[in-house]
Amino acid sequence: MSGSINWPGTLLNGRPRQRDDVLFHLRTRSPHELWLVIVDASASTRRHQALSDAKGLLAQLFDDAYRQRARLALLTASGHVPRWQVQGLKASAGLRDWLDGLGAGGGTPMLAALGEAGRWLVARQKRFPAEQQRLLLVTDGRLKEWSALPALDCPGLLIDIERGPIRLGRAKVLAAQLQVDYRHIDELISG
DSSP: OOSOBOHHHHHHTOSOOSGGGOOBOOOOOOOOEEEEEEEEOSGGGGGGGHHHHHHHHHHHHHHHHHHTTOEEEEEEEOSSSOEEEEEEEEOOTHHHHHHHHOOOOSOOOHHHHHHHHHHHHHHHHHHOTTOEEEEEEEEOOOOSOOOOOOOOOSOEEEEEOOOSSOOOOHHHHHHHHHTOEEEEHHHHHOO
């Protein structure tokens, strides 16, 4: 037998006299969830408190992942090359330290980050075929140009952190081409 004892069910049948009288809760092995988070921390995300608000949203996401025992993969797109922070680990308090130290600067290697994430997801899906994967992309969409985008074979959400009087709106186009849902950060933090 596996699982914990179902005391109400057991006692409703009378006092258990032998082991077979004890009912157990069945353990269900639901597939793990993996949240792949790609954060644009390029210089343009410093404008109008965009990265600061995104960090607040990410802190909440990390807390949710911890409570739900989800695994996280975290990729930062800033400077010249994307950088993995964690790859498929359970959410932990250490992510808060990384988030506190996250600053914006440099270019936007977002296309390289998407390519890296796509390759990593394919390998991960082969290793853990039952794992439920989700993508969260946090960006202002201020990429120079892009042609072909990698196929990311999991449901996703792009959170647009572009702010200011002049908005290019490229994040919405990027979300459509990646075939992921789109939300602007102001919709998420105003409520």
